[in-house]
Every structure is written in C-alpha cells, then in structure tokens.
Amino acid sequence: MRTATEKELFTEKEKKLTTETEAGLLPAIELQNATWSALNQQIGKLTQILEADGNLKIKYRQVAEAIETQQKEFQKWNKFLWDNAHVCFEKGC
DSSP states (O other): OHHHHHHHHHHHHHHHHHHHHHHHHHHHHHHHHHHHHHHHHHHHHHHHHHHHHHHHHHHHHHHHHHHHHHHHHHHHHHHHHHHHHHHHHHHOO
16 A cells, blocks of 8 residues: 555656646747747758859859950950051051
C-alpha cells in the first residue's frame, strides 16, 4: 500500500512539474519561434538581394562586352581611315 501511495505521489508530482515546466517554457518557445520566423524572413530577403546582385553582375558583364566590341570596331575603322587617309590627300577627296 505504501509503495502504491508513493508511486501515485511521484506520478502526481511529475505531472505538476511537467505542467509547471511547460507553462514556464511556453513564452520562451514562442519567442524562439518568432525569432526563427524573423530569421527566415531575413534569409529570404538576402536571397533575393543576392539573386538581384547576380543578375546585375551578368548585365554589367554584357555591357562591358558590348563596350569592348565597340572599342575594337572603332579601332579597326580608325586604323582603316588613317591607313587610307593618304589616298584621299594624294588624289583629293
């Protein structure tokens, strides 16, 4: 009988402790969940920024390549004109 009473007392004490612990931890758990949510939102924003940055880098690379192509074309025509300028001066343009 004593053992059954001790077991019942232990069980009741454990239930009470669990209830008190749960009640005490609930605000901390809610705060942690809110923190995780905020961190996930920040990660999402940073991911979007990185994707936009990657797209911007691609665009800048394309612009740089177009400028380089234009410079080469200009140099080619400039050389052609200077190389043939003497013809114009000699024969008259």
